[in-house]
Amino acid sequence: MSLPPSERRDFIREMIADDLASGKHTAPVTRFPPEPNGYLHIGHAKSICLNFGIARDYASIGGRCHLRFDDTNPSKEDQEYVDSIESDIRWLGFDWGENLYFASNIFDFFHECATSLIQQGLAYVDEQNVEAIRAQRGNLTTPGQASPFRDRSVAENLEAFDRMKAGKFEEGKAVLRAKIDMASPNMNMRDPVIYRIMFADHHNTGSKWCIYPMYDFAHPLEDAFEHITHSLCTLEFENHRPLYEWVIDHCPVPSHPRQTEFARLNLTYTVMSKRKLLQLVQEKRVTGWDDPRMPTVSGMRRRGYTPEAIRNFCQTIGITKFNGFTDVALLEYSVREDLNAKAPRRMAVLNPLKVTIRSFSEDFAESIEVQNNPERAEDGTRLVPLTREVWIERDDFMDDPPKKYFRLGPGRTVRLRGGYCITCVDVVRDDQGDVTELICEHIPGTIGSNPPEGVQCRAAIQWVSVKHAVDGEIRLYDRLFTVENPDAVEEGFLSVMNENSMSVIANAKLEPSLANVPAEYHCQFERIGYFVSDRKDHIPGQRVVFNRAVALKDSWAKKQK
RNA sequence: AGCCCUAUGGUGUAAUUGGCAACACACCUGAUUUUGGUUCAGUAUUUCUAGGUUCGAGUCCUGGUAGGGCUACCA
Numbered sequence: 001m002s003l004p005p006s007e008r009r010d011f012i013r014e015m016i017a018d019d020l021a022s023g024k025h026t027a028p029v030t031r032f033p034p035e036p037n038g039y040l041h042i043g044h045a046k047s048i049c050l051n052f053g054i055a056r057d058y059a060s061i062g063g064r065c066h067l068r069f070d071d072t073n074p075s076k077e078d079q080e081y082v083d084s085i086e087s088d089i090r091w092l093g094f095d096w097g098e099n100l101y102f103a104s105n106i107f108d109f110f111h112e113c114a115t116s117l118i119q120q121g122l123a124y125v126d127e128q129n130v131e132a133i134r135a136q137r138g139n140l141t142t143p144g145q146a147s148p149f150r151d152r153s154v155a156e157n158l159e160a161f162d163r164m165k166a167g168k169f170e171e172g173k174a175v176l177r178a179k180i181d182m183a184s185p186n187m188n189m190r191d192p193v194i195y196r197i198m199f200a201d202h203h204n205t206g207s208k209w210c211i212y213p214m215y216d217f218a219h220p221l222e223d224a225f226e227h228i229t230h231s232l233c234t235l236e237f238e239n240h241r242p243l244y245e246w247v248i249d250h251c252p253v254p255s256h257p258r259q260t261e262f263a264r265l266n267l268t269y270t271v272m273s274k275r276k277l278l279q280l281v282q283e284k285r286v287t288g289w290d291d292p293r294m295p296t297v298s299g300m301r302r303r304g305y306t307p308e309a310i311r312n313f314c315q316t317i318g319i320t321k322f323n324g325f326t327d328v329a330l331l332e333y334s335v336r337e338d339l340n341a342k343a344p345r346r347m348a349v350l351n352p353l354k355v356t357i358r359s360f361s362e363d364f365a366e367s368i369e370v371q372n373n374p375e376r377a378e379d380g381t382r383l384v385p386l387t388r389e390v391w392i393e394r395d396d397f398m399d400d401p402p403k404k405y406f407r408l409g410p411g412r413t414v415r416l417r418g419g420y421c422i423t424c425v426d427v428v429r430d431d432q433g434d435v436t437e438l439i440c441e442h443i444p445g446t447i448g449s450n451p452p453e454g455v456q457c458r459a460a461i462q463w464v465s466v467k468h469a470v471d472g473e474i475r476l477y478d479r480l481f482t483v484e485n486p487d488a489v490e491e492g493f494l495s496v497m498n499e500n501s502m503s504v505i506a507n508a509k510l511e512p513s514l515a516n517v518p519a520e521y522h523c524q525f526e527r528i529g530y531f532v533s534d535r536k537d538h539i540p541g542q543r544v545v546f547n548r549a550v551a552l553k554d555s556w557a558k559k560q561k
Numbered sequence: 562a563g564c565c566c567u568a569u570g571g572u573g574u575a576a577u578u579g580g581c582a583a584c585a586c587a588c589c590u591g592a593u594u595u596u597g598g599u600u601c602a603g604u605a606u607u608u609c610u611a612g613g614u615u616c617g618a619g620u621c622c623u624g625g626u627a628g629g630g631c632u633a634c635c636a
Contacts, residue, residue: 010574035636073635130634139632141562175634185564187632196634215636239565239631261566263629268572274636316585318574320567323629327572330586340599347596375599406597415595448595460595 010319012260016054016230025229027062030054031101032089033070033222036081036203038274039289039296040088042310042331043265049314050262051232052094066226067096071104072218074202082203084289088297093307103222104204110213111165113221113251114176114195118157122250123194124149125160127174136182137190143183144190150179164197167210171197178217180246188243192216220244224253231257234264235323265317266325270295309338344372344379347417347462349509352391354466357422359441360388368447370418386419389466391509396461397438399427406459408438413451415460421446423455469509 009017016028030051034044055065067089071077089096117123126133126149138144152160164174176195184190194217199210213221223231231244237259244259271277272295280286280294290298300310313334317326347370357364367383392408401409408414413423426439443451451457 033636037636070636076635133634134632137632139562140564144632172634187564190632193634198634212634214634219636235566236630237636241565263567316573320574322567322574324568324573327587330573333586336598345596345598371595374594374596404597417596419595421595446595450595457595459597462596 010262011321012050012230012232012262012319013054013057015260016058019229020058027064027229028054028058029064029066029227029229030232031066031068031223031226031228032096033068033219034085035070035073035076036078036085037073037076038081038278039084039294039298041272041274041277041294041296042267042270042300043272045092045297045310046265046314046317047232047234048089048092048094049311050319052089052096053314054230056094064099065094065096066099066101066228068101068222068226069103070215070219070222071102071202071204072212072215073198074200074212075198077203079203084298091301091307092297092310099226101222101226102204103218104202106222106225107205107209107213109225110218110221111211113247113253114161114213114217115158116252117178117194117250118161118176119154120250121154122179123176124152124157124179125164125174126150126177126191126193127160127169129172133175133193137187138182140187146182147177147191150191161195164195164211165209167199169197171199173197176211178243178246180243186239186242188216188240189246192243216240216243217247220247220257220259221251221253223257223259224248224251224255227255228257229255231259233259233261235261235321236264237261261321262319263321263323266323267295267331268325268328270328304339305335306338306342309335312338341375342373345374347384347464349391349393349462349464349469351394352464352509353394353397353435353438355390355392355422355438355440355463357388357390357440357442358425362388364388368419384418385465385468386416387465387467390416390463391466391469392416392438392461392463394435397424397435399435407461413443413455413457415446415457416463417460419447419463420444421451421455421457464509466509471509 016025019025020028032044032048032051034040040048052065055063057063067086069082069085114123124147126147128136128147128149133147136145136147160174161176163169164176174197175193177191178194180189180191182190192214194214195211196214197210198212199207201207202209202212220231222228237244238261241259241261248256266272271280277289277294277296281289286294289296290302292299292303294300297310313331316330316334364387366386368386369381370384371377371381372379396414397408398405399409401407401412406414408424410424410427413421415421420442422440422442424438424440427435428437428439430436443455446457
């Protein structure tokens with residue numbers, strides 16, 4: 001008996017339920033702790049849905065989720081990222097309320113804890129350079145060796161740490177190290193560096209500090225300071241947990257958070273590494289972090305994803321410790337499901353072929369009432385002008401149609417979606433023999449009803465009145481691809497960079513209801529043919545789905561093989 | 562090589578904690594359809610391996626195997 005996804009409990013939620021039942025905590029307090037050094041991507045969305053989702057589940061008993069900027073490395077961080085992260089989280093539908101924190105706001109607290117460690121004889125200032133420290137750390141199989149500075153006196157360490165803080169050392173000339181165990185099989189415990197010197201302007205504290213705490217030291221202290229109960233992070237921090245606990249156990253902290261790890265999101269065909277996404281932006285291979293081809297939250301938003309779709313996706317993939325690869329089809333399904341129900345439909349023709357309906361007079365004009373969304377009658381209808389000449393998709397005609405091709409061919413009949421059935425009676429060609437125009441006749445009385453007995457009309461195609469067509473631009477965006485072979489990832493990038501991987505179709509013929517839009521339309525899923533408008537000025541707050549234009553190409557191609 | 566983690570259809574996850582292995586996606590087949598969309602019905606495919614405990618093991622124990630992580634003054 002498996003529970004529906006919405007009620008499913010992952011191992012983390014089980015643990016929280018147990019902690020609540022045993023009285024260990026009265027309410028869960030989680031946190032989402034991004035470093036402001038890039039934009040949020042779909043992988044972050046998984047963590048956001050987890051942490052804020054738990055807070056939401058327990059909101060009635062005081063559960064909450066903090067947004068905390070883990071800004072302890074001023075050389076990589078920027079205010080732009082802080083702003084984008086806040087707005088992306090809000091867009092996803094979550095709210096941290098009053099609970100906005102910056103690690104940089106408690107630099108004094110970190111400093112106190114470091115001083116306390118020194119006083120307990122648990123930390124020392126090492127004045128060796130990086131290379132020496134690295135060499136002494138040993139490797140996976142051989143234990144490390146003690147630094148000559150390891151047994152300095154407390155007084156000496158206190159004094160040296162003060163000089164670090166006062167800027168008396170140059171960068172790289174001294175670090176503060178925790179004194180733990182140079183022979184530990186866990187490399188993280190071999191006297192990890194917990195403070196380093198960096199003369200850099202911090203986006204929040206300016207030049208006030210020239211020493212900054214390392215992640216392994218700062219993170220547990222931040223959690224404890226904020227009274228986080230459950231500190232959820234990804235699998236690569238598993239080996240850091242002993243150090244996390246060591247810091248909590250030896251510093252004067254107000255609470256005892258617990259770290260639990262879960263698997264990060266891996267998506268097939270998708271570049272997820274922040275480093276590589278940054279590279280794409282810096283080398284201008286994309287227009288920015290919010291380029292619709294990017295797997296960032298803001299890129300996906302421009303591409304037409306809805307917050308609901310992303311949240312449902314996160315619900316579907318669940319939380320485990322298994323490090324697998326999620327098929328991107330699962331992501332695509334979640335948007336299709338959401339958009340199919342909500343998005344209004346419009347017609348567009350990408351690769352136009354002119355059709356003249358000769359049974360109409362020159363000045364024929366009729367307003368056809370078309371449903372905005374066949375899934376939702378309450379979305380109403382719109383009037384679309386039909387005239388003697390219309391554009392149809394070139395792929396909707398085949399000279400020599402094979403069986404099971406239901407659209408236009410010589411002598412064949414199709415329905416102009418929402419309108420009449422038309423029969424192709426003649427084909428006009430140029431000197432090369434290429435089709436330039438179709439001559440058709442309409443079958444009267446076929447709006448809203450089937451053609452007479454004996455006339456095959458199995459498909460409905462999109463069309464746009466030539467006289468009323470809006471010239472717009474529709475862009476088809478590819479995903480950013482990597483190749484399956486990880487060694488060839490860089491080559492994968494090259495194919496990303498290639499303009500061919502992004503097809504831009506100019507001068508698409510658009511339905512006149514889009515008249516005010518100097519359109520830039522993003523293809524939602526070319527595999528199924530959704531085009532989603534990003535333009536808020538178009539239909540406020542709504543997404544538009546253009547059907548079929550590309551879907552046909554694809555599904556037909558698939559049937560061919 | 563040492564330490565840590567993980568293993569359930571093609572993919573991602575469930576399994577009332579030792580009691581008939583299931584859900585979604587993907588795939589294929591058929592029906593419906595004024596979007597080759599949607600919807601509906603159906604087919605096919607599963608507990609890494611070898612032992613052990615047990616009336617009974619996906620679940621517990623032992624040994625293998627495979628994958629991931631760890632040798633930053635990044636987070």
